[in-house]
Every structure is written in C-alpha cells, then in structure tokens.
Amino acid sequence: MTEFLFQIDSYIKEFESEIIEISENALVLDKTAFSYQGGGLQSDTGIIQTKSGEKYEVKHVIFRKGKVFHSIIPNPSEDLVGKTVKCSINWEPRYRQMRMHTTLHAISAILYKKYGSTVTGGNIDPEKSRVDFEIDHLRQERVQEIAEAIELIVSGSHDVSISFLEREEALKDPDLIRTKVNLIPESVKTIRIVEIEDGIDKQADGGVHVANTKEIGEFIPLKSENRGKNNKRLYFTVK
Ligand SMILES: [Zn+2]
Numbered sequence: 001m002t003e004f005l006f007q008i009d010s011y012i013k014e015f016e017s018e019i020i021e022i023s024e025n026a027l028v029l030d031k032t033a034f035s036y037q038g039g040g041l042q043s044d045t046g047i048i049q050t051k052s053g054e055k056y057e058v059k060h061v062i063f064r065k066g067k068v069f070h071s072i073i074p075n076p077s078e079d080l081v082g083k084t085v086k087c088s089i090n091w092e093p094r095y096r097q098m099r100m101h102t103t104l105h106a107i108s109a110i111l112y113k114k115y116g117s118t119v120t121g122g123n124i125d126p127e128k129s130r131v132d133f134e135i136d137h138l139r140q141e142r143v144q145e146i147a148e149a150i151e152l153i154v155s156g157s158h159d160v161s162i163s164f165l166e167r168e169e170a171l172k173d174p175d176l177i178r179t180k181v182n183l184i185p186e187s188v189k190t191i192r193i194v195e196i197e198d199g200i201d202k203q204a205d206g207g208v209h210v211a212n213t214k215e216i217g218e219f220i221p222l223k224s225e226n227r228g229k230n231n232k233r234l235y236f237t238v239k
Helices: 091-115 140-155 174-178
Strands: 014-023 026-029 046-050 055-064 067-073 084-089 119-123 129-134 160-166 190-196 201-204 219-226 231-238
Touching (some): 026 084, 091 129, 091 190, 091 231
Antiparallel strands (some): 129 231, 160 190, 190 201, 219 231
C-alpha cells in the first residue's frame, strides 16, 4: 500500500521516497505526493531523480490495487528497487487542478442550495473543467447567478479543511449522506472529508484542494450544454 501524501497535504511539491517495485515502465514508491488520475482529476506529472543523478520524467500516474504506478521515461532498470529518490511535481498544472476542484465543490453546494440540483458528473483539467447536473434549464441568467454565488465564496476567504472520519461516524452525517458517502466501498474504514468551512460544503473526497477559497481566483463560466431534458453541462475555468 502506497502512502498518499497528497491526501494529507495538497501543497507538497517535493518529497523523498523509496522505490519499492518496478513494473515495466512504472515505479511504485512507498509514499507519494503525485496525485493519480481518478475521481474526475487528471494525473500529475513531474520529475523523479536518483541520488546518483539519473533523471526520469513522470508522464502519468495511476492507482491499481492499493499501489500508485508512476509511468516514467526513460524506462527504469530493475536495480532501482530499494533506492531513495527525489521527486518533484510539475506544480503549475497541479495547482490549477486544486483551484478547479475546490471550485467544483463550491458549484455543487450552490446548485443544491439554490436549485435543489444534484451533480451527476464532472471532470477537472488544468485548462478547462466541466460539471454535469440535474436541472430544468441553464439559461444565461442562471449561469450568471451561479457565477455571482461563486464570487461570494471566493471573496469570503473560507478555509478548506481536510479531516478523517471513521466510517460509522461519516454514515450519520446528513451532509455526507446527501453526497452519497454510503457508496464508498465497505472495505474503506476511514473516510477522508473535505469541508469548505462556514457551512458551505462537506463531502467525502480523495482529491487535492486549495486551503482557502480565495485561492480560486476569478471564476469564468464558459459554454453550457444541454445534455437531455433534465441534465445540463457547464464548462468553466479560473483565472
Ligand atoms: Zn471532489
């Protein structure tokens, strides 16, 4: 099992780790701050370097069966197992994903509170993200309303906190019930909670986030799409 440093602290840009396994072109580390692809987020990229100066580029990071695989170029040699490496994350796209991801949570809270609408999907990307939700219409005035509500959350400088709850406790929390905490596999005993404080949003979530909503910056709604009678999609970015 790889230890997920990014779930404890999303701001770790550099770290040391030990290579515990090599699988074709991928390294498994004992702990990692590289955020893997999943939960609607793209994988981080970056650099892994041995103490003797061999340098590898991290192209893609995935999670399989309790392990995080860092696909690198050039291909690693087997004798790297057991070596300590220095790792650094390509910070600019990662930080944009953190800003976009917290924005997505803020949008989901606004949609629920203003319109009783539920998010059905989403995708975070450093350049442009999207959110899908159930709502009857998404005309320009409503997009504007959502944008204004986001601006209030940004200017309110609300802390975003990370905590860990025992499963039984999480299942009793109304906010977590609403965001379907019961769908998390039963094998998961400790659940990570991401909360935009001051009562804005609270969800079970495994991804990277900013520490305060002011870091979101300027929210820019892009185009909206009709995805069926009661399903709409909004593209957005941050500046
Ligand atoms: Zn999330």
